[in-house]
Amino acid sequence: DVKVTQSSRYLVKRTGEKVFLECVQDMDHENMFWYRQDPGLGLRLIYFSYDVKMKEKGDIPEGYSVSREKKERFSLILESASTNQTSMYLCASRTTGGTWYGYTFGSGTRLTVV
Amino acid sequence: EDQVTQSPEALRLQEGESSSLNCSYTVSGLRGLFWYRQDPGKGPEFLFTLYSAGEEKEKERLKATLTKKESFLHITAPKPEDSATYLCAVQEGAGGGNKLTFGTGTQLKVEL
Structure with a gap:
């Protein structure tokens, strides 16, 4: 089974800090995604990447950036954390070819900004 | 813009009481519709x-x-272990890339 591993389950950071959320997948998937999930708003796409060093903005990229230097790793960066970025962050990956099984998600990182 | 609406927002069933969850969507050329299950504090499955x-x-x-226009997730004779949030998502056809657009989910609780 493909695994998507997010480095932290829970994080507490202070306003203004630079925050790195890391995601690693082990099945050589080309596509990787970062979503945030908030009650009543569902999952919203922040950024995605379809190849190494490639990135595309999702629906809510403001205040975030990403890095994909290696195929298996996709990092989400909060340049200056704010309280409105308190949320559950979910990383996902999928292959481009083959049967469409949708995404495989990580377990999520619950980030609290105080 | 793709839209996905799930109903009801929450559903409480007795064990064995069958029901259906609804996902209605508007998309320009559906490439795929996906159902996920999400347990508290975990990623969607x-x-x-x-x-x-x-x-x-x-x-x-x-x-x-x-x-x-819509998808249904029918649950027959549910058990308490079916309690979870069920998410629906759509992928648009040409030009939509690999992105999925998600609904806000139906929170299902099955009681003994």
């Missing part, structure tokens, strides 16, 4: 993919169906 109207998929007590 893939259940089904449906590609075209009339298609049905089954897994244990769950059955997913698709029409041109």
